[in-house]
Amino acid sequence: MTAHEPSLLGNNLPDPQEKRFDLNLSGRYRLDKIFAIATLIATISGVVVLLLLLFDILSDGLQFLNWNFLSSYPSRSPERAGILSPLVGTVWLLVLTALITFPLGVGAGIFLEEFSSPDSWYAKLVEININNLAAVPSIIYGLLGLQVFVRILVGITGGRSVLAGALTLSLLVLPIVIVSTREALRAVSSSLRQGGLALGATRWQVVREHVFPLALPGILTGMILALSRAIGETAPLITLGALTFIAFLPPLSPAGLQSSFTALPIQIYNWVSRPQVDFHNLAASGIIVLMVVLLLMNTTAILLRNRFQKTRI
Amino acid sequence: MIVGGSTIVINVNGWNGKQPVYECKTMSAGTEGATQSNRGSLEKRLSKQSLLDQGFFWLTLVMAIGIAAVLAFVIYEIGRSALPAIQTFGLGFLFSTTWDPVQNVYGALPQIYGTLVTSAIALFLAVPIGVGVAVFLTEDFVPGYIRTPISFAIELIVAIPSVVLGLWGIFVFIPFIRPFYQVLNSTLGWIPLFAGVPRGYSLLTLGIILAIMIVPIIISITRGTLLSLPPELRQGAMAMGATRWETIIRVLIPAGLSGIIGSVMLAFGRAMGETMVAAMLVGNSNRISISLMNPGATITSLIASQFGEAGRTQVAALLYSGLVLMVLTLLVNIFAEMIIKKFQNVE
Structure with a gap:
């Protein structure tokens, strides 16, 4: 009996270990392969969706896209319809939104990042509020804009005007501007600040002369992304009551701020909801214009950011 | 600091x-x-x-x-504008299924249900794809000259306005997906989720398009999280003989869980608040259907489709439903932040 013991040990013990190891290895490599393929498929499907979308819109919309389309007003007949007034309206909204959000958003970002200590109660309160503000659905801003900017502040905005629209969109994108400003400021190395302060500069001087110029590319990237979000937004403008048939351009004066307006996404939405196929193709042409503007803005933002990230390191 | x-x-x-x-x-x-x-x-x-x-x-x-x-x-x-409706209908608004502008009786249960169901479908589809793509783009599966254009293209999806996606849904996606719905319905029709007559304008369609919208959010945040993990984690796991899959599943994803869950919750909030796509694709029918292939409604589609020509009480009721939506998204957002904070503390 005793003679069997060593042989039992000798035969059996290494065996299961080897087996466990061998069996798993090929299986594990197979899993590895499957996983690699699965992630590849996921990635490709994302890209394919984008390409399909672009292709489909191009094939529908290119036939209507010419200079006439860009330079004439919306019309009842598809052959004569154009997007001049929505395009100009979008530019108005864009410029006004940028003018409102840049000082406010960048100022708030500088305060949170440079001036307030992160442990103070008001900095925490502001931070929580801004994070939640970013999560409020856009249509809620539309409802708010209607109540406040169109009804209550009618004396300033002149009702359903381009100013009311720009104020509503500003509310919508402010959190984005603030968050990206803070990130850009955070990326500036703190030795710069300490060096400036050590030489006797005030905080204002340090921010103005050193920190802000370095953070500017990052801040601009955030601004561009925020504005591209603002251009594409439709829901708040619809609740706000932007019109769809506007055959005039707002005058380039303070009075222009109070004139009624339309914007590209609204015109597109309006064309889609018509039964005639020609209008659907017009909508596709409008989308091409909108997407070209948007893709240009986003490409600029992404390139700017990549460049900024490279020089930072 | x-x-x-x-x-x-x-x-x-x-x-x-x-x-x-x-x-x-x-x-x-x-x-x-x-x-x-x-x-x-x-x-x-x-x-x-x-x-x-x-x-x-x-x-x-x-x-x-x-x-x-x-x-x-x-x-x-x-809240102030919704006050008349809150006083009239109280909490019963959340559990009633009537929406009758003629009698001025309102309840938003079908819309709340539709909002939650479509966002859930979107998450169910978008989370595996989003996390998968993020892993693919961070873990050196392909050389950089392939990776950079791909991540560039995916970031551009964010730029597509929702009205464009809605259009694409109507003219391209619904005709394309209809045969698949038929097949799904005839083979899996015994499951209540796929029962009934399959329709193009349905909760499922909206869920799929919403998934396309929120995938980039999940990708960009998850990618950032994975990139910020210390390289020792990867090296250590590999040195212990783990395969790449095991490294990712057992080490990297648990370590980056806070960022991933945070991105998922943010995407959830975004899906709930999306308006134009919902109004264009969900079918705007005021009922609760278990089957995902039937039309439904969301809070946002309700507001967008009725706000223009609503009477006084109806506007108050719509604002009440807007308030409900806002509370829902705020809860999700606060929950997301709590999760991120909690996991960060553990690390």
């Missing part, structure tokens, strides 16, 4: 007691310091600078607090 650190530096070098001031309280203490008369002009310049500094501090403080006050103002204003 930075500010605290530099205070110490300045205190050491404080050559004339004119230190930059960090708290408003210490401002008066700072102006007392200088005594020497030959520094008069410098003194003047410094006091001007410190005034500028203080002015700038207060200006940005007012901006920051003003923006924070906007959230409170939004809630107050929407």
Whole structure:
């Protein structure tokens, strides 16, 4: 009996270990392969969706896209319809939104990042509020804009005007501007600040002369992304009551701020909801214009950011 | 952090007691310091600078607090406008299925149900794809010259306006997906989720398009999280003989879980609040159907489709439903932040 013991040990013990190891290895490599393929498929499907979308819109919309389309007003007949007034309206909204959000958003970002200590109660309160503000659905801003900017502040905005629209969109994108400003400021190395302060500069001087110029590319990237979000937004403008048939351009004066307006996404939405196929193709042409503007803005933002990230390191 | 650190530096070098001031309280203490008369002009310049500094501090403080006050103002204003409906219908609004502008009786249960169901479908589809793509783009499966254009293209999906996706859904996606719905319905029709007559404008269609919209959000945040993980984790796991899959599943994803869950919750909030796609694709039918292939409604589609021609009580009811939506998204967002904070503390 005793003679069997060593042989039992000798035969059996290494065996299961080897087996466990061998069996798993090929299986594990197979899993590895499957996983690699699965992630590849996921990635490709994302890209394919984008390409399909672009292709489909191009094939529908290119036939209507010419200079006439860009330079004439919306019309009842598809052959004569154009997007001049929505395009100009979008530019108005864009410029006004940028003018409102840049000082406010960048100022708030500088305060949170440079001036307030992160442990103070008001900095925490502001931070929580801004994070939640970013999560409020856009249509809620539309409802708010209607109540406040169109009804209550009618004396300033002149009702359903381009100013009311720009104020509503500003509310919508402010959190984005603030968050990206803070990130850009955070990326500036703190030795710069300490060096400036050590030489006797005030905080204002340090921010103005050193920190802000370095953070500017990052801040601009955030601004561009925020504005591209603002251009594409439709829901708040619809609740706000932007019109769809506007055959005039707002005058380039303070009075222009109070004139009624339309914007590209609204015109597109309006064309889609018509039964005639020609209008659907017009909508596709409008989308091409909108997407070209948007893709240009986003490409600029992404390139700017990549460049900024490279020089930072 | 930075500010605290530099205070110490300045205190050491404080050559004339004119230190930059960090708290408003210490401002008066700072102006007392200088005594020497030959520094008069410098003194003047410094006091001007410190005034500028203080002015700038207060200006940005007012901006920051003003923006924070906007959230409170939004809630107050929407709540005030919805007050008539809240008083009339009370909490029963959340559990009633009637939406009758003629009788002025309103309840939003089908819309709340539709909002939650479509967002859930979107998450169910978008989370595996989003996390998968993020892993693919961070873990060196392919060389950089392939990876960069792909991530570039995916970031551009974010730029597509929702109205464009809605259009694409109507003209391309619905005709394309209809045969698949038929097959799904005839093979899996015994499951209540796929029962009934399959329709193009349905909860499922909206869920799929919403998934396309939120995938980039999940990808970008998850990718950032995975990139920020210390390389020792990867190296350690590999050195222990783990395969790439095991490294990712057992080490990297658990380590980056806070960021991933945070991105998922943010995407959830975004899906719930999406308006144009919902209004264009969900079919706007005021009923609760278990089957995902039937039309439904979401809170956002309800507001978008009825707000234009609503009467007084109806507007109040719509604002009430808007308030419900806002509370839902805020809850999701706060929950997301809590999860992120909690996991960060554990690390």
